[in-house]
Amino acid sequence: MVTLGELREECGVFGVIGHRDAALLTYYALYALQHRGQESAGIASVRRDWIEARRGMGLVSEVFDDEILGELESDTAIGHVRYSTSGESLLVNAQPIVVRFKHGSLALAHNGNLINAHLLKERLEGEGSIFQTTSDTEVIAHLIARQPWSDLEEAVLAALKEIRGAYGLVIMTKDRLFAARDPHGIRPLVLGRLNGTFVVASETCALETIGAEFVREIEPGELLVIPKEGEVYSLQIDKGEREAFCVFEYIYFARPDSDFRNRNVHLVRKNLGRFLAEDYPVIADVVTGVPDSSISAASGYAEEAKIPYQMGLIKNRYLGRTFIQPTQRLRERGVRLKLNPIKQVVWGKRVVLVDDSIVRGTTAKHIVQLLRLAGAKEVHLRISSPPYRFPCYYGIDTSQASELVAVGRSVEEIREMIGADSLEFLSVKRMVEACGFSYDSFCTACFTGDYPVSLEKRVSLPNDF
Ligand code: SF4
Known part of the structure; x- marks a missing residue:
């Protein structure tokens, strides 16, 4: 998240x-x-x-x-x-x-x-x-x-x-x-x-x-x-050598009302959610998205799966974004202040929770816990991008490779750590398809390790790849 x-x-x-x-x-x-x-x-x-x-x-x-x-x-x-x-x-x-x-x-x-x-x-x-x-x-x-x-x-x-x-x-x-x-x-x-x-x-x-x-x-x-x-x-x-537009602009960074390459970001995100529903269906009562950046993907998932979309989590918009705060300890506190589930929406329900990515995994774990405390019977986490396994060296701060939850862990191990009933990620192939352009025209390095601009010597990749 x-x-x-x-x-x-x-x-x-x-x-x-x-x-x-x-x-x-x-x-x-x-x-x-x-x-x-x-x-x-x-x-x-x-x-x-x-x-x-x-x-x-x-x-x-x-x-x-x-x-x-x-x-x-x-x-x-x-x-x-x-x-x-x-x-x-x-x-x-x-x-x-x-x-x-x-x-x-x-x-x-x-x-x-x-x-x-x-x-x-x-x-x-x-x-x-x-x-x-x-x-x-x-x-x-x-x-x-x-x-x-x-x-x-x-x-x-x-x-x-x-x-x-x-x-x-x-x-x-x-x-x-x-x-x-x-x-x-x-x-x-x-x-x-x-x-x-x-x-x-x-x-x-x-x-x-x-x-x-x-x-x-x-x-x-x-x-x-x-x-x-x-x-x-x-x-x-x-x-x-090739164009390599950051695929994460579509997935998360950009505002949904922006367009890149004549494709609207909100509609691309809906597509990502749709593909996720096609590839990873689950029997559930309600679909919800983590506000704000995952709402588009969640609505795409709900439409495709024919499961009602509901606002299950509310974001307090007046705190500022928590990642301004530098330490992990403060970040976790920021999450608690920032999100609140709507009990009446999730109580006794099998919930599909759609999020755009999992980086360190601490936030996803916390949100799953929040939904369970609010009475959700099951929480099925669906991620509208592949596992984030490689650091970005092109302007996004993801900290160290050692902090990335998907490095050295299988999807099942991540699921266990987060505490969801099921967990699925969109594949690289389907992510690129949902964006509507060929693999070769994107940077997907944080998912694939395929860095379009070769790295200088001092940069090291996670040692299990
Ligand atoms: S590694 Fe590439 S795709 Fe990932 S965030 Fe950085 S620029 Fe974007």
Whole structure:
């Protein structure tokens, strides 16, 4: 159950150029992207010849107020919401980061993780760079600053050719916006249009929130240059061997009202639930889903199985997401505060509980216990993704391989540990089919160990694979 503390999220980015309400639009867009990171939020905007940035720890609504947004008023801005997938949970690591160098000022906001950041950092430090943060994003800034090119565009392109891993990146100067996506397209990034100006965002839900129309996705390996005046054009960073869009965006990360590759996330999740019902039917009285991210899959399961869907668990929405809290002890307490079963729905019933994933297993165990305490006669757990067996190195913090419950355990052993009457996972093949694209177009590494960008030496896989 990832929504309650087992899997930490990545980040959300947004950028707009040439709109007089740029800062306010960025604020609204970050609101829409809040699910992608709740640890810190930031907006940078162009103020005449310099770049002004405001960053803070907490939710978008906690970091910004009218006065701050007034100070950021501009026609060009970028924004970021963060969960720390690399670098510590500190204000200094909040984004966008702003640097000043020979080309002027530059602001960067990055979603993803670079697998060669430590090597690049070592090299740059050897060459005299001084780092102020522990985030990967500063490595990109230093790389750009150290390029010999006199033209900024060439410098950005050359820097991006050196980095490896996953990124959806927006870079802002006083008269240009750059939007770049890693050569495998692991992390999402979309282009929209609003009243003749361009915006970029991690997800389409941010475009809809501000009334922008969707234009297209930034292509894997594309560096899109959006000048304040003049035509938009594309440069090629590199072509990955294959596209490898993160399948977990469909399963859990993205908001259900977002679309990727012209497929709506909610409908894909319903499909995952449907396939799960086809492959793993069970005689039961009621189907329920773990709120919020599993509701779509649960409704798909219920429809296919012809078992009534009921809201069996209620989430307290006002606590903030528990995975902001750093320790396991606090996370478990967060789960108790956050979910409550509806006794009248589950009492004396055989319940199918649908969840999107099991990472460490502690939350699933707790929810099964909650349902039993509320009187459920049987609890059949159905997971709309395969067992999560490999750590993600592309921007999702799943902690160590040793913490993943599916590493070294059979499904039966996991079931026993969680205490469910039955437990089934969707297979990799069926997951990919439900998403509607070929296996080769996805990153499925956390389920298969098939990493699309080969890992550096210091990364080790679980030893039973
Ligand atoms: S390893 Fe998993 S979570 Fe990470 S990018 Fe690949 S599919 Fe997404």
